[in-house]
Amino acid sequence: MREVHLPRSLEELWPLLDRRPRAALYAGGTDLLVRMGRGMENPAALVCLERIEELKGVNEHGDHIHIGSCTTHSRLLAHPLVQRHLPVLAQAVKTLGSPLIRNMGTIGGNLCTASPAGDTLPPLYVLEAEVELRSGGRVRRMPVRKFIRGPGVTCIEEGEILTGIRVKKPARDLLHHFEKVGRRNALACAVVSLAALIGFSPDGVVRRAALAWGSVGPTVVRCPEAEEALLGQRLSADTLQRAAALVREAVSPISDLRADEHYRRRVSGNLLLRLAERPRPGSSGIPPGCCSSK
């Protein structure tokens, strides 16, 4: 018989984790319970974080936004702070799973699963988000890009949980863009995805570019060469073609049942070309900070 624990507060959780250091944690269960159902994991005890209110919600602290790890994707999507300041994340969450999965699955679960196809990862990389990890007696903070060590591997230690994600509010005039290519329009894991945050000078040239791809390497891929190729340029087809060639060199995709390596490499560049079609923030009808979405 497997033990299942349902603590209602962090105060209840810490002694429980001391007594059951090897218990598997879960929040929505949409990854862990599926893996258990397939026989890929068989923990002796489960600790569900879903009832701990302190781990839920989105809050503003000065120039930062704090997202509780057990905030569901639906709640994130509906939150005005996310819509207003983090459209690149909202666009990604909109493509994640189905309404049912978004109602149960959490941002913390998506991060801790550390799948190269995890939809919230590329946006959190371009937003340079930080994670907050807590155990009974210690708090650690680190950038998301350091927290994710490889496919399915994070820096989390025994007795520790992910409590939240902290994001500095991006400047209001950035173009936020996320696009995911999957095998179908709904309920599809990313074959390739791209998150982009682009800032423009008043004369329309790029002054800042952050780009991150999902599903084309063991974890999220940044390509500083492509970012640099955009700086000081307009987002013309020629500029984007040059950057796309650099991206195709930088990625290291695998072939699997969803797509082969060559397709992923080609599409990772092609996704960048779409930026030429995106309306700029502040242009007709698009409020600053808001984004173009497919």
Ligand SMILES: Cc1cc2nc3c(=O)[nH]c(=O)nc-3n(C[C@H](O)[C@H](O)[C@H](O)COP(=O)(O)OP(=O)(O)OC[C@H]3O[C@@H](n4cnc5c(N)ncnc54)[C@H](O)[C@@H]3O)c2cc1C
């Ligand atoms: C049908 C289906 C479709 C899906 N589609 C997508 C998709 O399109 N895109 C996508 O990215 N994902 C998709 N997923 C995967 C999944 O829904 C997401 O990754 C989701 O965000 C996981 O959140 P969760 O709370 O359910 O995670 P859980 O299953 O509860 O946990 C996942 C892992 O994270 C750990 N964990 C969870 N919370 C914490 C915490 N606070 N601290 C420490 N460890 C923690 C658990 O121990 C476990 O190892 C899909 C899943 C299903 C079943």
